[in-house]
Amino acid sequence: xxxxxxxxxxxxxxxxxxxxxxxxxxxxxxxxxxxxxxxxxxxxxxxxxxxxxxxxxxxxxxxxxxxxxxxxxxxxxxxxxxxxxxxxxxxxxxxxxxxxxxxxxxxxxxxxxxxxxxxxxxxxxxxxxxxxxxxxxxxxxxxxxxxxxxxxxxxxxxxxxxxxxxxxxxxxxxxxxxxxxxxxxxxxxxxxxxxxxxxxxxxxxxxxxxxxxxxxxxxxxxxxxxxxxxxxxxxxxxxxxxxxxxxxxxxxxxxxxxxxxxxxxxxxxxxxxxxxxxxxxxxxxxxxxxxxxxxxxxxxxxxxxxxxxxxxxxxxxxxxxxxxxxxxxxxxxxxxxxxxxxxxxxxx
Numbered sequence: 001x002x003x004x005x006x007x008x009x010x011x012x013x014x015x016x017x018x019x020x021x022x023x024x025x026x027x028x029x030x031x032x033x034x035x036x037x038x039x040x041x042x043x044x045x046x047x048x049x050x051x052x053x054x055x056x057x058x059x060x061x062x063x064x065x066x067x068x069x070x071x072x073x074x075x076x077x078x079x080x081x082x083x084x085x086x087x088x089x090x091x092x093x094x095x096x097x098x099x100x101x102x103x104x105x106x107x108x109x110x111x112x113x114x115x116x117x118x119x120x121x122x123x124x125x126x127x128x129x130x131x132x133x134x135x136x137x138x139x140x141x142x143x144x145x146x147x148x149x150x151x152x153x154x155x156x157x158x159x160x161x162x163x164x165x166x167x168x169x170x171x172x173x174x175x176x177x178x179x180x181x182x183x184x185x186x187x188x189x190x191x192x193x194x195x196x197x198x199x200x201x202x203x204x205x206x207x208x209x210x211x212x213x214x215x216x217x218x219x220x221x222x223x224x225x226x227x228x229x230x231x232x233x234x235x236x237x238x239x240x241x242x243x244x245x246x247x248x249x250x251x252x253x254x255x256x257x258x259x260x261x262x263x264x265x266x267x268x269x270x271x272x273x274x275x276x277x278x279x280x281x282x283x284x285x286x287x288x289x290x291x292x293x294x295x296x297x298x299x300x301x302x303x304x305x306x307x308x309x310x311x312x313x314x315x316x317x318x319x320x321x322x323x324x325x326x327x328x329x330x331x332x333x334x335x336x337x338x339x340x341x342x343x344x345x346x347x348x
Contacts, residue, residue, distance in 0.1 A: 005062065005063060005064050006019070006062055006063040006064065007063070007064045007067050007133065007135035008033065008037060008059075008063050008064070008065060008135070009037065009066075009067055009134070009135035009138045009139050009142065009178065010067075010133055010134045010135040010174075011030075011178075012174060012177045012178055012181065013030060013031070013034055013178075013181050013183055013184065016030040016033060016034065017030040017031075020033070023058060023062075025055060029051070029055070031183050032048070032050060032051065033048075034181070034183045034184045035183070036048045037065070037142070037184070038142065038184040038185045038186075039184075041142060041145060041146045042065070043065070043066075043146075044060075044065065045059040045060050045063075045065065046060075064088075064135075066139060066142075066143070067087075067088070067133065067135035067136045067138075067139040068085040068086065068087065068093075068136060068139045068140065068143055069085065069086040070083060070084075070085060070143050070147065071084045071085060071086045071092070072084040073147070079099045080096060080097065080098050080099070081096070081097040081099075082094055082095070082096050082097075083095045083096070083097070083140075083143070083144060083147075085139075085140065085143065087112070087132075087136060091112045091129055091130070092112075093109045093112055093132070093136075093140075093161070093162055094109065094161065094162060095107060095108050095109060095140045095144060095161055096161065097144055097148075097154070102155070103155050103156055104148075104152055104153065104154050104155050104156070105154075105155070105156040105157070105158060106140070106141060106144055106154045106156070106157050106158070107158050107160050107161045108137060108140040108141065108157060108158070108159055108160075108161050109132065109137075109140065109161035109162035109163055110131070110132055110137055110159055110161070110162070110163040110164070110165040110167075110168045110171070110172050111128060111129075111130070111131050111132055111162055111163025111164065111167065111168055112126075112128070112129035112130050112131075112132065112162065112163070113126035113127050113128045113129045113162060113163065114126065114127075114128055114162060114163045114164055115127065115128035115164070115167065116164055116167075116197055116230065116231065116232050117231050118197065118217075118219075118229060118230045118231075118232075119228070119229050119230075119298075119300075120219070120229060120261055120263060120292065120298060120300055122295060122297060122298065123162045123163070125297065126162075128163075131163075131167075131168040131171060132163070132168065132171060133171055134171045134172075134174040134175040134178065137159075137171060137172065137175035138175045138178050138179060138185075140161075141154060141157060141179060141185060142185075155191060156191045156192070156193075157179065157187060157191065157192045157193070158192075158193045158194075158195065158215075159172060159192075159193070159194045159195060160193070160195040160215070164196060164197055164199065165194050165195070165196060166194075166196045166199040166202035166203060166206070167199060167202075169202045169205070169206075172194065173206075173209050173210050176192060176194070176210050176212055177210070179192060180192065180211075180212075189210075189211040189212050189213075190213065192212040192213065193212060193213040193214070193215050193257070194206070194210070194212050194213070194214060194215065195215040195216075195217060195259065196214075196215070196216060196217065197216075197217045197230060197232050198216060198217070198218075198232060198233070198236050198241040198244075199232070199236065200236040200240050200241060200244050203241075203244045203245075203248070204244050204247070206248075207248050207249040207250075208249065211251070213254065213257065214248065214256050214257070215256070215257040215258070215259055215288075216241070216245065216256060216257070216258050216259065217230070217259045218258045218259060218260050218276075219259070219260055219261050219263075219267065220233075220267050220272075221267075221272050221273075221275035221276040221278075221279050222238070222272075222275060223237050223238050225266070225267060226238060229263075229266075229267075238279065242279060242280075242283070245283050245285075246282055246283055250284055254284070255284040255285055255286050255321075256283060256284065256285050256286075257285075257286055257287075257288055258280065258285055258286070258287050258288070259287075259288045259290060260276070260287055260288065260289055260290065261290045261291075261292055262289055262290065262291050262292060262302070262303050262307075262308055262311060263292050263300045263301070263303070264292070264300070264301040264302060264303040264304070264307070265301075265303075266300065268303040268307050268308070268311055269311075270310055270311060270314050272311075273310075273311045273314035273315060274314055276315065277314065277315060277318040277320065280320065285320065286320065286321035286322070286323070287315055287320055287321070287322040287323070288323055288325050289308065289311065289312055289315075289322055289323065289324045289325065290325045290327075291303060291308055291324070291325075291327065293327050308324060309324075312324055
């Protein structure tokens with residue numbers, strides 16, 4: 001990436017105020033820039049007629065307005081849209097818009113690929129290419145909103161796309177700060193969810209650094225199976241992960257969401273559901289049950305419907321909210337765990 005040019009979407013508002021002042025402009029210009037970038041969604045600095053011509057020339061010569069280029073989009077029959085974005089260094093990422101009107105939830109990426117190697121996830125098969133910058137995380141939201149135009153707006157954001165957000169901690173937290181800034185995109189923190197496989201040291205910091213919703217990718221109720229499915233569990237086993245969850249500073253009425261992909265014959269037995277109930281004891285929790293989305297490159301299957309419902313029933317009888325999440329966008333490889341097509345690689 002060109003390190004000499006400034007990517008405006010990398011800045012929080014206080015950082016942008018400091019930068020604007022450093023080039024001889026008054027700090028209030030930063031709020032104008034935020035409005036043009038995040039409210040008006042301008043495509044060039046020439047559209048910002050309330051800025052002086054000299055300032056616009058400075059911006060044109062020294063900054064990048066967009067961190068991504070929209071290369072392609074695919075729409076499935078259920079309305080899910082998968083976006084393919086090009087980065088400045090030739091790499092590519094994917095984001096997914098899931099319409100469930102009046103909601104429009106955007107699933108965004110935090111890394112190019114992923115280093116965690118979860119066996120049920122195609123993204124992990126790519127390996128890790130690099131972390132995204134804050135600008136590249138934020139610009140996924142901006143680009144999709146620009147594409148939607150007058151047809152509607154993104155209402156919810158989930159950091160559940162390519163990559164592990166807590167492995168890219170500083171950029172992810174900075175991007176969230178931009179997204180919830182009332183002078184910028186102005187998303188409510190209640191409408192942003194960060195999903196993690198459980199990097200415990202960063203998880204212990206997150207509650208103090210960012211107010212967004214937390215989701216934990218769990219997928220197994222014991223260490224032996226979770227370590228087999230998710231190698232990260234060997235570093236941060238369930239005892240450490242659950243201790244961090246119990247100590248997490250949850251605001252009133254908020255709960256931690258635990259995501260549990262159901263794999264036929266692997267983790268879908270009612271006995272495992274009872275073990276999950278025991279594991280979650282003492283945590284303000286709800287559970288998203290995600291029947292596996294089959295893919296030729298992954299050696300797992302979706303459980304039968306009766307098996308899924310029986311697992312859910314165990315959790316519900318234990319007074320947990322347990323929702324079966326319906327798959328969206330599978331026909332265009334946009335469903336959970338499928339973001340790793342050959343297109344999401346280097347342009348070269």
